[in-house]
Each structure stands twice: as structure tokens, then as C-alpha cells.
Amino acid sequence: MRCTQYLCLMIIVSTLLSSCAKSPLGRNQLKLYSSSQLAGMGEQAFTSMKTEQKVSSQSVSNQYVKCIADAITRHVPKSVFSGEWELVVFDSPQINAFALPGGKIGVYTGLIELSQNQHQLAAVIGHEVGHVIAEHGNERMSSSALIGMGMEVTNQLLKANEISSSNMIMAGLGLGVQVGVQLPFGRTHESEADLIGLDLMANAGFDPQQSINLWQNMAKASGDNRQPELLSTHPLPATRIKNLVQNMPKAMEQYRMAKNKPECTI
Numbered sequence: 001m002r003c004t005q006y007l008c009l010m011i012i013v014s015t016l017l018s019s020c021a022k023s024p025l026g027r028n029q030l031k032l033y034s035s036s037q038l039a040g041m042g043e044q045a046f047t048s049m050k051t052e053q054k055v056s057s058q059s060v061s062n063q064y065v066k067c068i069a070d071a072i073t074r075h076v077p078k079s080v081f082s083g084e085w086e087l088v089v090f091d092s093p094q095i096n097a098f099a100l101p102g103g104k105i106g107v108y109t110g111l112i113e114l115s116q117n118q119h120q121l122a123a124v125i126g127h128e129v130g131h132v133i134a135e136h137g138n139e140r141m142s143s144s145a146l147i148g149m150g151m152e153v154t155n156q157l158l159k160a161n162e163i164s165s166s167n168m169i170m171a172g173l174g175l176g177v178q179v180g181v182q183l184p185f186g187r188t189h190e191s192e193a194d195l196i197g198l199d200l201m202a203n204a205g206f207d208p209q210q211s212i213n214l215w216q217n218m219a220k221a222s223g224d225n226r227q228p229e230l231l232s233t234h235p236l237p238a239t240r241i242k243n244l245v246q247n248m249p250k251a252m253e254q255y256r257m258a259k260n261k262p263e264c265t266i
Helices: 002-018 035-052 059-073 109-114 118-133 136-160 166-203 210-222 237-246 248-257
Strands: 086-090 097-100 104-108
Touching: 035 086, 035 097, 035 104, 035 136, 059 086, 059 104, 059 109, 059 118, 086 109, 097 118, 104 109, 104 118, 109 118, 109 210, 118 136, 118 166, 118 210, 136 166, 166 210, 166 237, 166 248, 210 237, 237 248
Parallel strands: 086 104
Antiparallel strands: 097 104
């Protein structure tokens, strides 16, 4: 009975905390860290990456990416970050990019090669900046902290009540949390970042239709070696494309109304 009471308490606390904040798309969020804490973490991580990974010295491609990133970040709310964004291009075949709290953006040369034009690269940069706007990093760390606390409470209660097979139960709970909470949580974040990024690129004057072409390119590059969507933190390209298509009419209207249409060339 004690076990049930403690677990119910954890659920109530989680629900109350989750209702304290909302994402830009209106979803309830759990956020336990301050913006300054996140910015400090982002600064530390970015400094470490710049020392551990090779930074590109190709000025032409660096200026090309900066042109795109500058156009995107001009549309980021000042409440998210009000300073000058720092961009670094990493010399690596990885097809990847990222953005960190505190105004940091990293782009890998492999992604530049995959992206066929400025619009496709803008879709990725917008997506990554979308994670920062929605404070998904805060939410992931907060969720992990709460899950860890709940798992530890459950473990101690199982031991205190001398419940047989407690190790097996805890292992099952761990898998259940991963598949039932953490993986769908990651997919939700990715879908939100897609839509926030779509708005960003459209408002910045990049063709949002190219976001669909980008994910088609991504699907070709990844091949068939993908996990089922149920066991993946990222939606399948087909799912992403479907969501983008559903939101494309609004994005195209924003694109038509954009005052500036960047011409970033490489």
C-alpha cells in the first residue's frame, strides 16, 4: 500500500510541475532549470566541442552558412536570446547540425554537402534553433531528473517491503519508462522543432517547400537501416513530411509575406 501511495505522490508532483510551463505550440512542459543555467551549460558544451572537433577553415562555406543562420536567428524572440549568435562549421562528414542555449549553432560540412540549396540548409538550422526556442533541453533534463528520482523511490520501497524479484521489476520499469515515456517524448520534441523551424525559415524568406525535399534527401542518405518508429527518438522521414505538408499552407503565406528573401551562395 505504501508503494502505491508514494507512486501516486510522484505522479501528482509531476503533473503539477508539468502544468507550470507551456511550449510555443501550447503543450504542457516540465522545466526545472533556469535560462541562465541552460546558457551556461550551452557555453561549456560548445567550448568543449570547439577544442575536441576540427573546425572548418573554408571561408566561403563558412560565410554561406553564416548568411543562412543570421537570417534565421533574426526571427528568434529576444526573450530566448538577445545577443549575437555564434556559429561554427565543423569539418566532418556527419550529416548533422545543432543549436544550444546561449546562442550557439554548429553545422557539419556533411550536412552542407547533402543540402542542395540554401533553403534546405535553412530548414535544418531552423529546426535546431526551434529546439532552443521550445527549451527542449531543459525539458529533457528535468524529465530525466524526475524519472530518476521516481525510479530510486520505487527501488527503495521494493527493498523495504521485501518484494521478491525486485531487480527484475526495476529492469522492466526502466524499459517501460524508456519506450513509454522518453522515446515518445523525443519524437514530440522533434515534431515541435520541425514546425517551429518551418515558421522560422518561412519568416526569414526561405522557401518552406524545400523542407520536404530535405527530408526526402535525408531518407535516401539514411537508407533502410532505421529502427521502427516506436523505438526511435526521431520520427520517420515519412511522418515528418506528412506533418510538414499539413502545415505548409500557413508557412507558404508567411514566406510570401516575408520582407527579405536571402540570397546566400556558396
